[in-house]
Amino acid sequence: MDLILAFATQGVQMLLVAAAAPLFTGAVRKIKSRLMRRVGPPVLQPYRDLARLMRKEAVAAANASWLFRATPYLVFAATWVAAALVPTFATGLAFSWTADLIAIIALLGSARFFLALAGIDIGTSFGGIGSSREMLIASLAEPAMMMIIFVLALIAGSTQLSNIAGFMASSAVGLRVSLGLALIALIMVAIAENARIPIDNPATHLELTMVHEAMVLEYSGRHLSLIELSASLKLLLYVSLIACVFTPWGLAPADSGPIAWLTGIAAWLLKLLVAAFALALFETSIAKMRVFRVPEFLGAALMLGLLGALLRFVSAGF
């Protein structure tokens, strides 16, 4: 019985993240439009877009290989599994011990690896430029993320997200310098990883500065739909990650009942709403930067993370 319940909550988590991801993207778009004094598309528009793309036939270039067609499924599956392992409404879900934070980030790396390969598959210059820049950004964002993981793991004494969230919710954590540095670095990495302004513009097309959109330019129909859903999922994953580590309030503990879960879901949705406001406000108030400024941005994130980790190594008090 316990086992069935454990599987059920893990299943709920998987369905929940997949269902909520387009909603979050839609909310960010709506808020952004309102901030720019536009009416903007309805909040539910991403669902309609995804459904429309699903129903259309997929068009692939004549020389597209099997890798091009398999990549959307692989990318979506890897991102979905990663997102299902980040606590949203409850910690200690049945499979939370399957992969720790390092493995979750590496799973996203696997997804990116295949997406970058698919960008090169057709043999166009746009696909190549996207893949090449995506890997540059990743090569800086991943070490920065690893340093953030170091800070969190050294504070909480664990790389398991459930344990980190549990520790952060307890009173043992207190106010720490290294945590503040990690938070800033994590937000910077999240912006870069999700191709948001100022690193990349998710709304742009036909610009030489685009990165993620250039990489997936050849995709259409159900393939494009899955890739867009993966991008939304990844954004939701990072927001949930920041929420569960830095604002672990309302998270249902491991052995709690349905009422705690319901409050957990409500708290999570509230956090998402706040995050959507913050992201929209940030994106409307800043301009996109040149591609070769990106290393400076991410280098700063890396240095912040490294500084935090060094502080933790030097003294447990920071």
Next chain:
Amino acid sequence: MPVDFSLCLTAAFLLLSPVGAVISNRRAGSPILYTASLLFSAALAGNALAFLISGGEPSTDVLPLGIPWMGAHFREDALSAVFIVVINLGAAGASFYALGYGRHEQEPRRVIPFYPAFLAAMNLVVLADDAFSFLLSWEFMSLSSWALVMAHHRAPANVRAGFVYLVMASFGTLALLLAFGLLAGPDGNYAFDAIRGSGRAAAHSWLVLLLILLGAGSKAGIVPLHVWLPLAHPAAPSHVSALMSGVMTKVAIYGFIRIIFDLVGAPEWWQGMAVLVLGGITAVIGVLYALMEHDLKRLLAYHTIENIGIIFIGLGLALAFRSNGMPAAAALSLTAALFHVFNHSLFKSLLFFGSGAVLNSTGARDMEQLGGLIHRMPQTAVAFLVGCVAISALPPLNGFASEWMTFQAILLSPSLPQWGLKLSVPATGALLALSAALAAACFVKAFGVTFLGRPRTARAAAAIETDIFSRLTMFIWAGLCVLFGVLPALAIDAIGPAVLGLLGARLAPQLPISWYLLVPISENRSSYDGLLVFLFIALSALFTAIAVHWLGSRAIRRSAIWDCGFPDPSPLAQYTAGSFAQPIRRVFGTLVFHAHEQVVIPAPGDVAPARFHVTLQDPAWDGIYAPLASAVSFAAGRLNVLQFLTIRRYLTLVFVTLVALLVVLAIWT
């Protein structure tokens, strides 16, 4: 006893060498020889594996060879057994692959006799139990592999590679010779047992470490001693490249572990720090070299340097923990390093097999001449892709499992008391993460430019799938990469006895843990389950595919390339390896390689094409080897006069030298 069995098979390899010389010009010569090598190495690996699993006692043997009053000592313990498995698994793969690949060999007589000798030499190094046999086997390994590097000696680049390799190999052996001299002392006994007991290492510990790093490190490819490696490994035939890169560098790692962990014993904390920092620098510089390289086999050789760096990070951590009396953490670090040794031997062999197949089928190693091979060589492409994912340390394959363990070891290090370690360990962690991320970029480039896109030349467009032996070998090795990715506990438990023998502690057995979970320290701290991650991804991808095809559309239409409406029909318009690496070259290359880009645009009206030049400077060559070479050349020029003296003067010189040495000796004592 295991050691006798191993020695008999090694002797069989040695006998195979002259047999190979006799039969090499027969048609059946190469299949007979490679089949025999395959059987011998499979037997050796199986025997060593059985020894590891049964947890037997070390066995020794003394043969009446070598120095008359001492004999040649051999010993097989758990550490030797781990490396015998690594060596002979790689050898079995290379032999099986060569059953197909070797048929295309232009000059089999230059390869076949030396191949079994090379295998015998590597086995002898890990079996040797005294300094004399160790050095003799080590030098034999260098020379036999040198002969294989020189197999295609008519290419000028290969001659240079052979020369640089020979110089570096003799230099490395010299350093090891001096190190053993220090360890054994003036009246010393050169048997490893005597060295272990003498405790003489402590007096010169920094000098011993330096000499071992020079000797074993130059063979393994530590920066800046790596320069021969990207020249020599690709010059050999591909199955030998796989052995040199995947296996011989591991024999060098064995030499380091045997001497520093076993013979020298109690380390100082700064030794750990030195090895650790060197490993971190080697990892990052190695992968940056690989990113700048567009020759597929050289890229793989450069990438070996990165993995050697990762292994040395693990070894450095183990030394640091050991010096502070933390055996459990040291065991985790050493297990991670040994597991990475095993993993790297698997995926690097696989990738070299794949590059050999590409080379055979297209005649090109330069990636800029390839492209679109996934359509012409679909099976090679699948196996090569698995190797690329594994080497990029991506879950759920095996490269990730060992890097994950290294990260877990790093996270244990805040409890180390020394300030030098407190500061250098997190910095090394950042370097490790950086090198892992750059490795992914490097292999997106390697796979993407070689196998994806459109063919760039007629040769690439006319490629055909490789032979059945090569394909089978690659698929088996790809399967092993997946197997040890989803069930890392299999390898970790087999490594356990070796770690226990060296450190007196080991990781708790991982196989009995439910769901094949990997728990290096405690479940509260960290755990990873490759099997479940693999199953989850496979099931959710399958579920998504079925759901999308069922609920959405399943129609697909093939059409022309879209490319935002402006597709260029020329395949030259697609991204090349050079353009793929350009952003990374700009960000990191200017710092490390002084990369300089120059665009020459002709004047208006001039129809000459615009030109783009990139110049890179190799910091190791320019900073160390070029000045060293010119110093040697200068000294040789000055000493040239000594060549034309009379016999009287030569005798005087000999006499003066003798007197000078006696005076030195008199003052010394």
